[in-house]
Amino acid sequence: MITAEEPPGNASPIAAESAPAHASSLPQALFQLAALSKKLFGPSVMIESMHDPDAPQEKWIVFHVTASGDTEVRREQAERWYDEAAKILPESATELRLSILPRP
Numbered sequence: 001m002i003t004a005e006e007p008p009g010n011a012s013p014i015a016a017e018s019a020p021a022h023a024s025s026l027p028q029a030l031f032q033l034a035a036l037s038k039k040l041f042g043p044s045v046m047i048e049s050m051h052d053p054d055a056p057q058e059k060w061i062v063f064h065v066t067a068s069g070d071t072e073v074r075r076e077q078a079e080r081w082y083d084e085a086a087k088i089l090p091e092s093a094t095e096l097r098l099s100i101l102p103r104p
Contacts (some may be wrong), residue, residue, distance in 0.1 A: 006058060029089040033096070036084050040077045041065035041100070050097075060095045066103040074100055 009028055027034075030047060037045045046064040063081075067074050086093040
């Protein structure tokens, strides 16, 4: 897992072999998606590459964020995040996930 502050040029746990199929545009898109996440949810953004252990070819990237507010506000923020994420990385939109934890 990496934080959103790490530059894309550094060695990252999201290596080409563990990233979704369209990884060539991934480094710049990760920063754009991290900025979107920070704008909608605040500064705590973690990025993690994951795969299904039973189907290793199934890969996705999870953006872990925290948010305050009621469920309806978080739902609207999540919808906006997915809409904007699809514009930033349209070829991999189905390989992006958002995990929202409540902020105390």
